[in-house]
Amino acid sequence: MIQRPRGTSDFLHMDNPHWAFVESSAAALAQLYGYSRIDTPTFESADLFVRTIGDSTDIVQKEMYTFEDKGGGLLTLRAEGTAPVCRAFLEHGLHNRSLPLRLYYLCPVFRYERPQSGRYREHHQFGVELLGAEGPEADAEVIALACDLVKKLGLEDIELFVNSIGDPSCRSEYLILLSEYYQGTINTLCNDCKDRFTRNPLRLLDCKNEHCSVIASGAPKMVDNLCGPCESHWQKLLMYLNTVNIAYDIDHRLVRGMDYYTRTVFEFKPKGSGSQGTILGGGRYDGLIEQLGGKPTPGIGFGSGLERLVLNLEKKQINTAGRAPELVVVLHHGDECVPYAMEVINHLRSKEIPSVLASSGKSIKAQMRYAASLQAKTVIILGEDEVNSRCVTVKDMLEGNQETIKFEDLNNYLNTS
RNA sequence: GUGGGCGUGGCCAAGUGGUUAAGGCGCCAGGUUGUGGCCCUGGAGAUCGAGGGUUCAAAUCCCUUCGCCCACCCCA
Numbered sequence: 001m002i003q004r005p006r007g008t009s010d011f012l013h014m015d016n017p018h019w020a021f022v023e024s025s026a027a028a029l030a031q032l033y034g035y036s037r038i039d040t041p042t043f044e045s046a047d048l049f050v051r052t053i054g055d056s057t058d059i060v061q062k063e064m065y066t067f068e069d070k071g072g073g074l075l076t077l078r079a080e081g082t083a084p085v086c087r088a089f090l091e092h093g094l095h096n097r098s099l100p101l102r103l104y105y106l107c108p109v110f111r112y113e114r115p116q117s118g119r120y121r122e123h124h125q126f127g128v129e130l131l132g133a134e135g136p137e138a139d140a141e142v143i144a145l146a147c148d149l150v151k152k153l154g155l156e157d158i159e160l161f162v163n164s165i166g167d168p169s170c171r172s173e174y175l176i177l178l179s180e181y182y183q184g185t186i187n188t189l190c191n192d193c194k195d196r197f198t199r200n201p202l203r204l205l206d207c208k209n210e211h212c213s214v215i216a217s218g219a220p221k222m223v224d225n226l227c228g229p230c231e232s233h234w235q236k237l238l239m240y241l242n243t244v245n246i247a248y249d250i251d252h253r254l255v256r257g258m259d260y261y262t263r264t265v266f267e268f269k270p271k272g273s274g275s276q277g278t279i280l281g282g283g284r285y286d287g288l289i290e291q292l293g294g295k296p297t298p299g300i301g302f303g304s305g306l307e308r309l310v311l312n313l314e315k316k317q318i319n320t321a322g323r324a325p326e327l328v329v330v331l332h333h334g335d336e337c338v339p340y341a342m343e344v345i346n347h348l349r350s351k352e353i354p355s356v357l358a359s360s361g362k363s364i365k366a367q368m369r370y371a372a373s374l375q376a377k378t379v380i381i382l383g384e385d386e387v388n389s390r391c392v393t394v395k396d397m398l399e400g401n402q403e404t405i406k407f408e409d410l411n412n413y414l415n416t417s
Numbered sequence: 418g419u420g421g422g423c424g425u426g427g428c429c430a431a432g433u434g435g436u437u438a439a440g441g442c443g444c445c446a447g448g449u450u451g452u453g454g455c456c457c458u459g460g461a462g463a464u465c466g467a468g469g470g471u472u473c474a475a476a477u478c479c480c481u482u483c484g485c486c487c488a489c490c491c492c493a
Binding site: 003006057058059062063080081109111113114115116117118119120123124125126127192206208256257274275276278279280281302303304305306307308309331332333334363364365366367368369370371372373376379381382383384385393395397400402 | 488
């Protein structure tokens with residue numbers, strides 16, 4: 001038997017109401033904040049991701065779904081949400097519209113990893129991007145949106161961590177400091193960190209290895225070494241967060257996985273969750289648009305994993321089930337009643353009443369059971385008598401009573417019951 | 418990529434060498450001649466993940482393989 005590829009899922013929405021709830025909540029919230037939806041292609045030029053995410057990152061090193069198409073071009077399944085939006089921004093000349101521009105997306109993201117709880121090869125992200133806004137109030141807006149999402153979903157005990165990783169100029173000075181700090185201890189570090197030391201020293205900070213953690217927590221802090229503009233941006237952001245009553249923890253070791261981030265980075269994690277816990281993460285990326293060939297344009301945004309949000313809803317047993325549509329099921333007695341049944345059901349649908357026709361060849365009893373299994377509130381029964389008199393027998397499944405009325409009186413019955 | 422756990426009908430699950438592989442849920446049918454939910458009765462559905470080996474005999478022991486889950490790495 002052919003099975004679905006590892007790390008993918010078949011979403012049976014009838015069995016999991018959380019998904020639709022999360023999607024619609026996210027979209028509604030984005031719209032409330034003035035964001036409009038963008039859908040980018042499922043695959044892009046491999047180059048787009050390689051150049052923006054950074055070739056020393058794990059995503060580029062080993063997690064991308066890259067393939068050659070028949071034209072010989074290298075394509076990659078969307079590995080991340082921000083770069084494609086920025087590419088589209090440039091491709092459609094959106095920088096010529098009035099800025100800032102607010103965009104949101106809901107789309108699948110693909111990474112070749114070993115699946116585990118909260119981690120899949122195909123997962124889905126809700127994300128927002130605020131392009132062309134430089135001030136720290138933009139950072140605060142995006143974080144506030146994220147915060148509202150968590151609240152709207154009813155998730156509790158979610159912590160917000162923030163940090164600043166400066167801009168290229170002050171960061172390069174900081175990295176020198178960091179290297180000096182680590183100089184004497186390199187040999188005691190884990191193998192990954194030895195590698196990080198030469199390839200991407202900033203990543204030394206978020207090593208989870210016990211020994212490395214101790215060393216990392218004593219390292220000089222980026223926020224103590226910001227340049228003037230970055231420092232001012234950082235302080236204002238913290239002030240704005242305070243004024244809108246958003247609680248946060250400063251995490252000096254928060255650095256994030258993509259190379260394009262500048263200044264603000266942030267993550268939302270459930271309390272006590274493991275390393276797969278992050279439900280939302282993002283940051284500022286002021287150099288990204290320029291790097292893609294546009295004129296310097298600041299940007300900030302976040303991505304949030306729908307699967308992880310749903311996982312947390314399930315864990316907390318939060319009930320998100322909306323009211324199921326009240327189905328009307330039309331039963332019929334024998335094939336000769338089918339045409340009339342079809343007439344009735346077409347009428348129901350024309351009145352926007354959700355309805356299904358029970359299958360022919362089954363006893364009324366079986367059709368009744370089927371209706372009950374669909375949790376129909378109303379059942380319409382049609383037999384020879386009803387056909388001949390152009391009547392319908394309407395049964396209230398909750399009360400258990402029924403009456404036979406004229407077909408043309410059906411609207412009134414349904415409106416008043 | 419590394420480490421651990423697990424694979425028995427659609428789902429849950431007993432069974433740890435010996436005749437036709439329990440049970441529950443669900444499904445189908447009957448008990449009601451045109452009527453559900455409760456109850457009763459009956460039925461369908463499993464080459465015990467796959468392949469090989471040991472044995473008179475394997476779901477059960479051994480090997481291989483595939484798949485799922487969990488953890489590490491990293492990320493949403």
